[in-house]
Amino acid sequence: MQRYFVEKMEQNRFILEGDDRFHIVKVMRMGEGDQIICVGPGGRSAVCKIAEITGETIAADVVKWNDGTTELPIRVAIASGLPKGDKLEWIIQKGTEMGAHKFIPFAAARSVVKLDEKKSGKKAERWQKIAKEAAEQSHRNILPEVLAPVDFRALLTESETYDAKLVAYEEESRAGEASVFSDTLSKMAPGDSLLMIFGPEGGLSEGEVYLLKEHGFKLCGLGPRILRTETAPLYALAAISYHLELMR
Incomplete structure (x- = not known):
């Protein structure tokens, strides 16, 4: 059953518009009486029946609220040093399917792609759309947030709100380190937040690693x-x- 994240709701009726309305009518060829799944702003989903289709909106009435969740027990934010090409789109799409709660692209010292503030807003809109489509396809209860690219200092400020913070660092892999990741997960409780940082193609610089440890x-x-x-x-x-x- 097709799933949609819907912001507008009136009592037990969801109001879909824009791209969602177009997808239902033009792509899925649905009509009144067909059923869809709607997810409200709070993350709760419901089986709904399409009650009315107008030129601008679709009204879908709740048939049954769903119990349970498909979300990871902890909130995981993925911070990626800006990579080349469409790699970030891949990370956002597949990362959403695998349960990421938030994506934070950042300009790293070794990023070939440089931060362009004029284009960052449009890029973030595209990335958010990719996350929405992936979240609907994978039956998520929460729509991940995708930030516009930030600089390294802003990333450090963002990190202050997380319960646990890790840096995937290839030098640690080369040295045979194998316990920090699993030990961190073992100490986390449901609802905790984890920020994981990944460098661009050239990795993180020694200066960036030093600041992250600080x-x-x-x-x-x-x-x-x-x-x-x-x-x-x-x-x-x-x-x-x-x-x-x-493993639980």
Whole structure:
């Protein structure tokens, strides 16, 4: 059953518009009486029946509220040093499917792609749309937030609100470090927040690593193999899911 994140609600009726209305009418070819799943701003989902279709909106009435959640037990934010090409789109799409709660692109010292404040807003809109589509496809209860690219100092400020903070650092993998990641997850409780930072293709600079450690980050390895910048966040999310969901 098709799933939609919906901001507008009137009592037990969801109001869909814009791209969602277009998708229902023009792509899915649905009509009055067909059923969809709507997720409200609070993250609760419901089976709904399309009650009315107008030129601007669709009204869908709640048939049954759903219990349970598909979210990870902890809130995981992925901070990625701006990579080349469409790698960030891949990270956002697949990371959303795997349970990430937030994405924070940042300009790293070794990022080939440079921060462009004029274009960052439009990029963030596109990234947010990718996250929305992935969240609907993977039946998420929460729509991940995608920030516009920030500089490194802003990333450090953002990090102050998290319960745990890790940096995936390839030098730790080379040195055989294998405990920090799992130990951190073992100490986390449901509802806690975790920020994980991943460098761009060239990795993080020594200066960036020093500042991250000064701001309470722990360096961790992700196994003996060196992972690409677009692979490492997905590896981490899969490991988090295995540790906190499949092993519980």
